[in-house]
């Protein structure tokens with residue numbers, strides 16, 4: 001897939017934005033074909049060299065850019081030639097979504113397996129065992145701790161889980177059989 005097409009995808013834009021931040025976004029959003037130096041990018045995009053380098057390094061750490069070094073034989077200076085490797089983005093996004101899905105599923109198990117008590121004054125939630133240890137009184141303000149429903153939270157998680165499974169084409173029945 002061409003870089004331009006990839007970059008029109010709002011999910012991919014968001015992914016890149018989360019990686020490099022607003023200052024790095026001009027770099028991440030304008031991948032040149034072929035090799036480029038950090039100085040060239042800074043000049044072309046009108047950015048601080050440090051911001052360009054920071055963005056390039058984040059992309060490198062996430063396997064979205066690579067570089068090779070050239071030494072100028074006269075001056076001895078090192079030049080870094082960068083190549084953007086955005087062809088890996090779809091695969092990486094999918095891995096990211098799998099991690100997210102696992103996280104939410106674990107959290108859902110935790111919510112289902114526990115009872116919770118709330119101090120409405122402090123807005124702090126306690127597990128049943130903790131609440132019992134404190135004699136169902138808030139350790140900070142002394143208010144009574146009341147049983148708290150988490151059904152809505154669980155519903156919201158389940159909706160997100162369904163959504164992610166849909167996007168990832170994960171078969172629900174297959175997962176539940178595991």
Ligand SMILES: [Zn+2]
Nearest residue numbers: 119122138141
């Ligand atoms: Zn309290």
